[in-house]
Amino acid sequence: MRFALVVLLCAVVVAGCASTSNSSDETYHSIDVTMRNAGTTIGGTLTVPDQGGPFPAVVLVPGGGKQNRDEEFAQHKPFLVLADALSRAGYAVLRTDDRGVGATSGDKSESSYDDLASDVLAQIAFLRERSDIDPARIGVLGHSQGGALAPLVARKAPDNVAFVVLMAGPAQTGCEVLKHQMRVQLQAAGTTSADRLAAGDAAIHTECDLLRAGNFDEARKNARAANQQLPEAERAPDESIDKAINQEYASQSTYDPEPALRALRIPTLALFGTKDVQVDAKTNDPLMRTFLADNPRATVHTFEGANHLMQSAETGMPDEYARIETTMDPAVLDYLKNWLHANQ
CATH class of the missing domain: 3.40.50.1820 (Alpha/Beta hydrolase fold, catalytic domain)
Structure with missing residues (x-):
């Protein structure tokens, strides 16, 4: 549930947007x-x-x-x-x-x-x-x-x-937002151990340091290791993680x-x-x-x-x-x- 990766979208009831509707204040x-x-x-x-x-x-x-x-x-x-x-x-x-x-x-x-x-x-x-x-x-x-x-x-x-x-x-x-999201994801998967939650915080902190330094290769390795902390059903494929570590994500995270x-x-x-x-x-x-x-x-x-x-x-x-x-x-x-x- 990373801040940069979760799709931030919402449901819509109407199928389109009429250009000349008269059901509200103005057309x-x-x-x-x-x-x-x-x-x-x-x-x-x-x-x-x-x-x-x-x-x-x-x-x-x-x-x-x-x-x-x-x-x-x-x-x-x-x-x-x-x-x-x-x-x-x-x-x-x-x-x-x-x-x-x-x-x-x-x-x-x-x-x-x-x-x-x-x-x-x-x-x-x-x-x-x-x-x-x-x-x-x-x-x-x-x-x-x-x-x-x-x-x-x-x-x-x-x-x-x-x-x-x-x-x-x-x-x-961005780094603190990521830490919160990682904790939510771990807790939703049933993790209650303080040590495991703290380890997730530490992994995100390391990730942010690597991204801030522009070291994307090490950031990808770190993200893959953090991904292994999640239950198997919650893990993302390594190739998805590698693709997600990019300039936009680095800017957002730092x-x-x-x-x-x-x-x-x-x-x-x-x-x-x-x-x-x-x-x-x-x-x-x-x-x-x-x-x-x-x-x-x-x-x-x-x-x-x-x-x-x-x-x-x-x-x-x-x-x-x-x-x-x-x-x-x-x-x-x-x-x-x-x-x-x-x-x-």
């Missing part, structure tokens, strides 16, 4: 768009309300691994649902394919956090040139890994980012979000769920409040019973995601829309 239209970031072509979808404008805009940034513009998995499309809900509420929404997916070139697995942040900055620059977008009201909503990237983007371009929303974005370092979070002075919303087993709310909620304490326009909120995907959950474990009918708890969507309206 909107969808257009396919293309932009450039140096040698990378970025393809995505922009949804724009039909009446009024220029509109505030939200750039959606997905979780770890290679995601398409909808964060799609097994008929589940959380970014489609977010785009639909926010565009009905009067916001233009841009969602794009990750590097190496769909209409976007490059390879996300070989990309650093600076590379990925630069892609988001290119998307913001694209929106700022459009006459139907208000350039002073463009924000970034990041989920999971995207929730770590959003403050970094704002720190790199403070004059171009009006607000950030961090949905299950970590306040802990990233410390504290400096970028402490630098935020724009409206900031951080959302957690009590059933999230990937980014632990008990630890990350108070830590996030500490890092945002000097930002008078920051809000931190934890939803009771919500998992990493902001679904209403029973166990919160990843194997439950696809069994939950609702893509995102309606209470989360309502809270998000109310916060955006109050902070624009």
Whole structure:
């Protein structure tokens, strides 16, 4: 259940996103768009309300691994649902394919956090040139890994980012998040031994040191050894581990979000769920409040019973995601829309 490897996706009830629906606040239209970031072509979808404008805009940034513009998995499309809900509420929404997916070139697995942040900055620059977008009201909503990237983007371009929303974005370092996830996985497999749990922590700590030093070969060996600590049914094939140890994973595992979070002075919303087993709310909620304490326009909120995907959950474990009918708890969507309206 590694932070970089678990598919951070959610179930969707609707099959598509009507471009002219009239069942909610506003109608909107969808257009396919293309932009450039140096040698990378970025393809995505922009949804724009039909009446009024220029509109505030939200750039959606997905979780770890290679995601398409909808964060799609097994008929589940959380970014489609977010785009639909926010565009009905009067916001233009841009969602794009990750590097190496769909209409976007490059390879996300070989990309650093600076590379990925630069892609988001290119998307913001694209929106700022459009006459139907208000350039002073463009924000970034990041989920999971995207929730770590959003403050970094704002720190790199403070004059171009009006607000950030961090949905299950970590306040802990990537290494500490990995330690938590390893413990959850070991405990779910029946491990209660303090020594075995401590050994898992030590393996992750070593992994992070190796990745920080850029020693991917040794990191792969260490990860294979840690994999052997798991029950046989839970172990990943060595070739899967080797493939997973890449530049994106190294950036995610070694990233410390504290400096970028402490630098935020724009409206900031951080959302957690009590059933999230990937980014632990008990630890990350108070830590996030500490890092945002000097930002008078920051809000931190934890939803009771919500998992990493902001679904209403029973166990919160990843194997439950696809069994939950609702893509995102309606209470989360309502809270998000109310916060955006109050902070624009």
